[in-house]
Amino acid sequence: MQAAFTAEQEELRQSLRRYMAALMTPELKSELINTYGNEGGGPLFRQALRQMGSDGLIGLGWPVDLGGKGHGPIEQYIFIEEVTRAGFPFPYLTSESMGPAIAEFGSPEVRKDLLPKILGGEVVIAIGYTEPGAGTDLAALKTRAERQGDEYVINGAKVFTSLGHFADYIWLAVRTAHDAQHARHKGLSLILVPTNSPGFSHAPIYTVADGHTNQTFYDNVRVPARNLIGQENGGWAVITSQLNRERLTLMNPGIANLVYSQVLEYVHERHGGTRLIDQPWVQMNMARIYTALKTLNLACRKQAWGIAQGTLTAAEASAIKILGYETFLSVFRQMLEVLGPDATLRRGSPGVPLEGMLDVLYRTVPVYGFAGGTNEVMRDMVAQMGLGLPRVKRA
Amino acid sequence: MDFGLQETERELCELAESMLRDFSTPERLLKLEESGLRVDRELWAALKEAGITTIGVEPEHGGTGLGFGEACLVFEQVGKTVAAVPLLIHDIALQTLQRAGTLEALHRFVAADGWLAASARTDRGNSLCEANGRVTGTVSAVPYAPEAEAYLLPARADGSWSLYLVPAEQQSVRLEGQLGTDKSPMGRLTLDRAQASRLGDATLLEWLRQRLIAGCCAIQSGVVEETIKLTTAFVSEHEVFGVKEGSFQAVSQRMADTCIDSMTLQLMSRHVASLLAAQDDAVADVLAAKLLAGDVGHRVLASCQHVHGGIGHDRSYPLWRYAVAAKQIELAVTSSSEATAALGNVIAAQPDLVAL
Ligand SMILES: Cc1cc2nc3c(=O)[nH]c(=O)nc-3n(C[C@H](O)[C@H](O)[C@H](O)COP(=O)(O)OP(=O)(O)OC[C@H]3O[C@@H](n4cnc5c(N)ncnc54)[C@H](O)[C@@H]3O)c2cc1C
Numbered sequence: 001m002q003a004a005f006t007a008e009q010e011e012l013r014q015s016l017r018r019y020m021a022a023l024m025t026p027e028l029k030s031e032l033i034n035t036y037g038n039e040g041g042g043p044l045f046r047q048a049l050r051q052m053g054s055d056g057l058i059g060l061g062w063p064v065d066l067g068g069k070g071h072g073p074i075e076q077y078i079f080i081e082e083v084t085r086a087g088f089p090f091p092y093l094t095s096e097s098m099g100p101a102i103a104e105f106g107s108p109e110v111r112k113d114l115l116p117k118i119l120g121g122e123v124v125i126a127i128g129y130t131e132p133g134a135g136t137d138l139a140a141l142k143t144r145a146e147r148q149g150d151e152y153v154i155n156g157a158k159v160f161t162s163l164g165h166f167a168d169y170i171w172l173a174v175r176t177a178h179d180a181q182h183a184r185h186k187g188l189s190l191i192l193v194p195t196n197s198p199g200f201s202h203a204p205i206y207t208v209a210d211g212h213t214n215q216t217f218y219d220n221v222r223v224p225a226r227n228l229i230g231q232e233n234g235g236w237a238v239i240t241s242q243l244n245r246e247r248l249t250l251m252n253p254g255i256a257n258l259v260y261s262q263v264l265e266y267v268h269e270r271h272g273g274t275r276l277i278d279q280p281w282v283q284m285n286m287a288r289i290y291t292a293l294k295t296l297n298l299a300c301r302k303q304a305w306g307i308a309q310g311t312l313t314a315a316e317a318s319a320i321k322i323l324g325y326e327t328f329l330s331v332f333r334q335m336l337e338v339l340g341p342d343a344t345l346r347r348g349s350p351g352v353p354l355e356g357m358l359d360v361l362y363r364t365v366p367v368y369g370f371a372g373g374t375n376e377v378m379r380d381m382v383a384q385m386g387l388g389l390p391r392v393k394r395a
Numbered sequence: 396m397d398f399g400l401q402e403t404e405r406e407l408c409e410l411a412e413s414m415l416r417d418f419s420t421p422e423r424l425l426k427l428e429e430s431g432l433r434v435d436r437e438l439w440a441a442l443k444e445a446g447i448t449t450i451g452v453e454p455e456h457g458g459t460g461l462g463f464g465e466a467c468l469v470f471e472q473v474g475k476t477v478a479a480v481p482l483l484i485h486d487i488a489l490q491t492l493q494r495a496g497t498l499e500a501l502h503r504f505v506a507a508d509g510w511l512a513a514s515a516r517t518d519r520g521n522s523l524c525e526a527n528g529r530v531t532g533t534v535s536a537v538p539y540a541p542e543a544e545a546y547l548l549p550a551r552a553d554g555s556w557s558l559y560l561v562p563a564e565q566q567s568v569r570l571e572g573q574l575g576t577d578k579s580p581m582g583r584l585t586l587d588r589a590q591a592s593r594l595g596d597a598t599l600l601e602w603l604r605q606r607l608i609a610g611c612c613a614i615q616s617g618v619v620e621e622t623i624k625l626t627t628a629f630v631s632e633h634e635v636f637g638v639k640e641g642s643f644q645a646v647s648q649r650m651a652d653t654c655i656d657s658m659t660l661q662l663m664s665r666h667v668a669s670l671l672a673a674q675d676d677a678v679a680d681v682l683a684a685k686l687l688a689g690d691v692g693h694r695v696l697a698s699c700q701h702v703h704g705g706i707g708h709d710r711s712y713p714l715w716r717y718a719v720a721a722k723q724i725e726l727a728v729t730s731s732s733e734a735t736a737a738l739g740n741v742i743a744a745q746p747d748l749v750a751l
């Protein structure tokens with residue numbers, strides 16, 4: 001076994017780190033902090049994203065004939081890690097998850113129009129799956145689309161449509177058939193909805209982690225039929241393909257590695273004449289954090305390697321998603337303990353350590369437990385596909 | 396980056412596993428345990444014949460010439476089969492002699508039919524002292540000390556530690572047989588100005604200690620893997636309330652967690668094996684791996700014993716051997732909490748020790 005990156009990969013990492021440092025100007029940083037939830041959407045964010053596009057940094061892993069760089073999953077992993085470290089809210093899913101799905105399932109017109117724009121950093125796509133009665137049980141969704149001539153007419157409502165307040169498109173899961181033959185997932189379709197369509201609207205949902213996500217509403221929204229992705233009533237295949245790609249981009253230890261190095265620096269500095277790292281319990285916490293992060297880094301690298309080899313199993317991907325969540329949950333808590341009561345200060349408070357980053361991070365982590373497949377379902381997959389246990393009965 | 400096994404590594408694993416499994420049937424292990432010395436001399440002779448007892452020794456010294464990474468893969472198989480052999484201790488002791496350059500002793504023990512015992516412990520008063528080339532003191536729980544040909548032991552002189560080779564057959568060495576929780580033979584050695592030859596300084600002792608720890612992690616990885624296999628088979632067949640036990644979500648979720656634990660331990664264990672194959676010192680990751688090995692062993696065995704219900708406690712069913720093996724390894728050389736404290740010390744001394 002050999003867990004190290006090659007010299008070229010390390011070089012790529014260094015050049016990305018330099019690139020991102022230059023991209024993150026003080027003006028951009030201040031715009032990001034002032035947009036609620038650091039999710040982007042402002043003019044400088046848009047400008048930086050287009051810059052990355054024209055510098056050829058988007059679609060690192062896309063095949064060359066689609067305009068990408070043809071790099072492997074390990075390079076993509078490095079890319080995501082570095083972009084995350086830099087604190088730029090890069091819309092990964094647009095380029096890493098929906099982009100490839102559009103390439104696979106989209107109509108020729110949509111492919112021709114959108115793929116270059118995605119690579120150019122000109123569009124952001126939001127995901128509209130979840131509804132008030134359909135989250136983990138996505139196949140229960142009710143938003144409907146009816147074919148009328150060359151158009152689909154869409155009616156319904158979604159919740160937690162992240163980025164929906166500034167995205168250019170919604171990657172929308174809808175029901176297109178209602179008979180018994182097309183029950184649940186058999187009657188779903190995937191439609192790409194331009195957000196400038198009449199009848200589309202949104203309202204904010206503010207989250208505990210200072211995030212801004214949305215309710216989105218579809219009131220007789222008319223969309224050209226060519227925006228159907230995949231077959232009518234064939235949406236489930238598109239959704240699972242997209243979600244599988246999403247899972248691969250979700251778990252990256254980049255941000256945890258960054259705060260670890262900052263906490264490490266902090267505990268070695270003198271505060272009030274003493275160093276925190278000279279206290280036994282601080283040493284114990286740091287040792288546990290080191291071990292957990294080392295393990296997660298190895299697991300994520302192995303995952304990237306497994307994708308490159310074509311050997312990654314669904315059970316392993318699920319296992320790593322669970323491991324990532326559990327690791328974040330415990331290491332951020334242990335880091336907060338090390339920083340002490342000041343760690344609970346919110347960003348902007350005088351004396352807040354690490355610019356308040358840990359306070360935001362611990363509030364963000366719970367989402368990893370249920371988003372992109374809730375961990376109970378992930379564990380079912382590990383048990384059934386990894387160990388071969390009998391299927392769990394669902395009512 | 397390569398997280399797979401090479402073809403030769405896979406073949407080595409298969410060879411070692413099949414030999415270890417053939418000999419380590421429950422009936423045979425029971426007999427050995429009842430004999431008072433849980434060492435399978437027939438298996439040991441077969442392993443020696445196949446070159447597995449000298450795996451880390453260079454061919455020019457009569458060994459097989461494979462690296463530490465390969466040795467640890469074989470230790471995983473020892474864990475999977477809970478085989479009654481002192482392979483870890485003996486093989487690492489030989490590698491230490493090779494490292495120290497004491498070739499005469501190395502050749503002698505490579506050729507011998509018996510085994511070497513070794514201990515790196517210096518804790519809780521288990522400290523030997525050296526004066527005028529003679530070693531004095533007591534050290535307890537030395538694995539496979541009974542009937543060993545010689546011992547590798549740390550001793551202190553003028554405040555600094557060195558590693559010594561102590562021949563077993565001498566008046567001034569008293570051995571009291573001890574029995575490990577896994578029923579393996581251990582020994583308390585009391586030395587009274589015993590003859591000993593110095594192999595190296597504290598650096599060599601640390602070299603030995605890190606490899607003993609990494610080897611333990613590999614064994615634990617095998618123990619845990621086999622335990623999960625056994626338990627998966629059980630809950631897939633066993634019926635309660637008219638359904639397979641494994642179809643209860645509470646049970647399958649717990650088993651999924653054992654699977655994740657096992658995956659991480661195998662990764663960490665193989666990672667430190669690869670580091671130690673390439674460099675002398677990997678103290679931070681070695682300690683991290685032992686911390687994990689102790690925690691994972693504890694958690695996985697608790698879960699697997701639990702979902703077995705009563706039969707997991709029945710000594711005619713194989714699970715108990717894995718439970719005691721995991722605990723033996725958990726406490727061997729250094730425990731999870733002690734490793735945590737030691738790793739904390741390393742971090743305190745190394746401000747630039749980033750996670751990866
Ligand atoms: C910040 C944020 C951003 C989001 N962004 C998006 C987005 O961009 N687009 C989008 O479509 N959605 C988004 N979501 C929604 C997210 O995908 C859902 O919250 C998720 O799918 C879970 O659905 P739910 O909230 O309805 O919970 P439920 O499905 O009701 O699940 C609640 C809990 O029930 C338990 N449970 C459920 N199923 C099982 C089972 N089979 N076995 C055992 N236990 C079970 C689990 O504990 C689970 O966590 C976002 C959510 C948040 C909070």
